[in-house]
Amino acid sequence: MKKWIVVIIGIMLFNSVSAENGYDLWLRYKVTDNAVLLQQYRQQITGINCTCSDGKLLAAQQELQQGLTGLLGKNVPLQKLVTNGTVMLGTPAQLPFIKKSVGENTLTGLGDEGYLIRSIRHEGKNIILITGNKEAGILYGAFHFLRLLQMQQPIAQLNISSTPAIKLRLLNHWDNLNRTVERGYAGGSIWDWQRLPGYRDQRYYDYARANASIGINGTVLTNVNANAMILTEPWLQKVAALAAIFRQYNIKVYLTARFSAPVEIGNLKTADPLNEEVRKWWKDKADEIYSIIPDFGGFLVKANSEGQPGPQNYQRTHADGANMLADAVAPHNGIVMWRAFVYSNESPEDRFKQAYNEFKPLDGQFRKNVLVQVKNGPIDFQPREPFHPLFGAMPQTPLMMEYQLTQEYMGFATHLVYEAPLFTEVLNADTHTKPNGSTVAQIIDGTADGHSLSGMAGVSNIGSDINWTGHPFGQANWYTLGRLAWNPALTPAQIANEWIRQTFTNKKAFVDTVQQMMLASREIMVNYMTPLGLHHIMGYGHHYGPAPWYNKAPRADWNPVYFHRADSTGIGFNRTASGSNALAQYQPAVRRQYENIATCPEELLLWFHHVPWDHKMKSGKTLWEEMCEKYYRGVDSVRWMQRSWSRLKNYIDEERFKQIEQLLGIQEQEAVWWRNACLLYFQTFSGKPIPAKYEKPDRTLEYYMELNFPYAPH
Numbered sequence: 001m002k003k004w005i006v007v008i009i010g011i012m013l014f015n016s017v018s019a020e021n022g023y024d025l026w027l028r029y030k031v032t033d034n035a036v037l038l039q040q041y042r043q044q045i046t047g048i049n050c051t052c053s054d055g056k057l058l059a060a061q062q063e064l065q066q067g068l069t070g071l072l073g074k075n076v077p078l079q080k081l082v083t084n085g086t087v088m089l090g091t092p093a094q095l096p097f098i099k100k101s102v103g104e105n106t107l108t109g110l111g112d113e114g115y116l117i118r119s120i121r122h123e124g125k126n127i128i129l130i131t132g133n134k135e136a137g138i139l140y141g142a143f144h145f146l147r148l149l150q151m152q153q154p155i156a157q158l159n160i161s162s163t164p165a166i167k168l169r170l171l172n173h174w175d176n177l178n179r180t181v182e183r184g185y186a187g188g189s190i191w192d193w194q195r196l197p198g199y200r201d202q203r204y205y206d207y208a209r210a211n212a213s214i215g216i217n218g219t220v221l222t223n224v225n226a227n228a229m230i231l232t233e234p235w236l237q238k239v240a241a242l243a244a245i246f247r248q249y250n251i252k253v254y255l256t257a258r259f260s261a262p263v264e265i266g267n268l269k270t271a272d273p274l275n276e277e278v279r280k281w282w283k284d285k286a287d288e289i290y291s292i293i294p295d296f297g298g299f300l301v302k303a304n305s306e307g308q309p310g311p312q313n314y315q316r317t318h319a320d321g322a323n324m325l326a327d328a329v330a331p332h333n334g335i336v337m338w339r340a341f342v343y344s345n346e347s348p349e350d351r352f353k354q355a356y357n358e359f360k361p362l363d364g365q366f367r368k369n370v371l372v373q374v375k376n377g378p379i380d381f382q383p384r385e386p387f388h389p390l391f392g393a394m395p396q397t398p399l400m401m402e403y404q405l406t407q408e409y410m411g412f413a414t415h416l417v418y419e420a421p422l423f424t425e426v427l428n429a430d431t432h433t434k435p436n437g438s439t440v441a442q443i444i445d446g447t448a449d450g451h452s453l454s455g456m457a458g459v460s461n462i463g464s465d466i467n468w469t470g471h472p473f474g475q476a477n478w479y480t481l482g483r484l485a486w487n488p489a490l491t492p493a494q495i496a497n498e499w500i501r502q503t504f505t506n507k508k509a510f511v512d513t514v515q516q517m518m519l520a521s522r523e524i525m526v527n528y529m530t531p532l533g534l535h536h537i538m539g540y541g542h543h544y545g546p547a548p549w550y551n552k553a554p555r556a557d558w559n560p561v562y563f564h565r566a567d568s569t570g571i572g573f574n575r576t577a578s579g580s581n582a583l584a585q586y587q588p589a590v591r592r593q594y595e596n597i598a599t600c601p602e603e604l605l606l607w608f609h610h611v612p613w614d615h616k617m618k619s620g621k622t623l624w625e626e627m628c629e630k631y632y633r634g635v636d637s638v639r640w641m642q643r644s645w646s647r648l649k650n651y652i653d654e655e656r657f658k659q660i661e662q663l664l665g666i667q668e669q670e671a672v673w674w675r676n677a678c679l680l681y682f683q684t685f686s687g688k689p690i691p692a693k694y695e696k697p698d699r700t701l702e703y704y705m706e707l708n709f710p711y712a713p714h
């Protein structure tokens with residue numbers, strides 16, 4: 001009998017230690033597994049003192065108590081007394097000693113969301129002070145403090161101050177009201193509309209905690225391909241229930257506004273933005289929304305793009321449309337994010353150019369509370385794109401960055417692709433629009449042109465899967481968005497390091513290996529999918545797997561052949577003056593570099609040039625040989641990731657180890673698929689064989705051309 005009890009308890013313990021499904025994201029708060037450090041932490045942290053008067057402070061205090069109790073493996077009590085090791089939370093207004101101890105200037109510099117974490121002496125005791133002018137800052141400071149412990153950093157002499165560089169740090173959900181998610185690969189939408197507002201799922205709290213921990217302060221709940229129903233009263237009540245939860249975590253809710261809503265749900269005959277009735281309808285609608293959700297953030301709008309209605313339906317401009325909505329929300333301090341991802345109904349000669357052509361002339365015409373939201377590149381979230389030429393081209397308008405966390409063109413939730421290198425590559429690009437510094441980062445953080453409104457958004461990769469993002473490493477992309485929006489100067493290595501230590505373990509061998517994998521993963525994907533500036537050669541519609549041969553789409557610019565333009569003379573899209581001249585949209589310094597085939601970075605070559613197959617590359621190889629080399633290297637590198645991962649079995653739980661092992665297995669097969677399909681197809685133009693030194697494709701081009709999604713050659 002006794003033996004059985006021991007066995008059962010043993011199994012329970014084993015399960016509680018080993019059951020890891022990724023739900024906790026990077027907020028695991030497991031007991032510190034370094035005995036020396038644990039002892040120190042236990043002495044340095046003895047209790048929490050908080051003058052909690054407000055929801056955000058309460059959230060900070062709860063998180064600290066939960067986190068510290070977990071990390072220290074003992075109860076960390078709330079206490080009124082100040083003792084050695086007290087973690088004290090409060091604003092200078094609540095704790096007047098702070099002003100003297102910290103200094104007024106330092107406090108002013110923190111703004112509304114910044115924080116200080118300091119080891120100080122107070123009432124003769126050594127305490128850790130977490131303060132900010134507003135409760136929001138303290139919440140962020142509390143999460144930073146927990147991060148230090150999760151990363152096993154020293155906390156003896158803390159003197160940390162931090163403020164966000166970007167004001168609006170947002171997730172964009174492409175979630176539909178029927179709980180499907182456009183381009184979502186991690187299950188259905190986490191918004192349980194049917195049971196809202198009555199049922200407040202624990203997931204909403206955990207979602208908010210995760211976002212707050214990385215500084216995300218807003219979420220657009222609904223798809224940009226919008227449904228006007230969300231703006232009706234019963235749905236707004238559901239939104240209000242979410243807003244009530246998120247508010248405590250300093251997260252505002254935003255909605256997408258369908259431009260034709262006045263017609264669809266308002267019974268008007270028109271949605272013309274200059275029509276008085278229409279304008280009044282939106283004003284009344286905004287008033288109604290704010291009466292239900294007093295801190296509503298505002299609207300995100302996709303208009304006159306891919307069939308969505310917009311002001312151009314009435315011969316009005318994007319500025320007319322945006323300003324009408326901006327006027328409606330302005331009395332409530334709301335904002336409008338108007339997307340620049342537009343392309344017309346007819347196939348353009350070069351889709352690259354359309355956003356710039358439509359928006360640049362409107363610079364200066366938008367209201368103060370409008371931001372134009374621009375995708376990182378000119379086409380559509382490809383594995384590599386040059387920076388969008390609108391960055392720097394509209395100095396009078398705050399431009400907001402839109403990244404895509406969900407991996408629509410990067411292997412869905414199947415491939416391990418860490419996106420931080422892609423994001424920072426764009427941020428660090430110099431637009432050359434100002435003599436003294438005008439990187440994309442400086443454009444979007446508002447410093448280049450003196451805008452106080454600034455923003456960065458990521459199209460969410462979150463769904464109802466247990467681990468939120470489908471692929472366990474998808475969490476890192478969500479994590480990255482928040483951290484980069486807070487501080488665009490962070491490097492991919494820093495962010496990866498933080499994420500790995502919190503999500504898995506601090507063990508050096510694991511951290512080093514996984515960090516290397518993550519940092520390499522984006523370029524690896526580029527190599528096996530679209531090396532040397534190839535783009536948009538994926539399967540039509542579903543966007544999964546290679547289909548460079550496809551030419552049957554209803555419009556030319558949805559066809560891969562439109563983008564790669566391979567023929568017997570060469571491959572690539574000529575966007576120089578002798579071609580579409582899209583390069584004219586960049587500043588001369590950028591244009592000159594890209595338009596000269598000798599100075600154009602090879603990684604962007606086929607974005608801008610139609611290059612002969614025997615063109616000599618920097619390596620001395622011909623273009624064709626180089627292309628083969630890249631595709632083969634891409635596959636080899638996935639195999640390297642597999643080998644690296646296989647050595648890590650003993651460092652983490654079996655569940656996540658196996659998941660990632662299996663996913664890497666599929667990624668390897670699909671990298672081979674991309675490589676073979678693309679090279680076999682392009683070979684029909686290059687006229688040269690795949691060099692004999694490489695492993696031979698074991699399938700024919702016809703085989704790949706007949707594959708139909710979702711059937712991949714596994």
Ligand SMILES: CO[C@H]1[C@H](O)[C@@H](O)[C@H](O)O[C@@H]1C(=O)O
Binds near residue numbers: 183224225
């Ligand atoms: C929401 O629609 C998406 C569409 O599904 C997607 O394929 C493309 O990336 O971009 C569109 C957009 O960004 O509006």
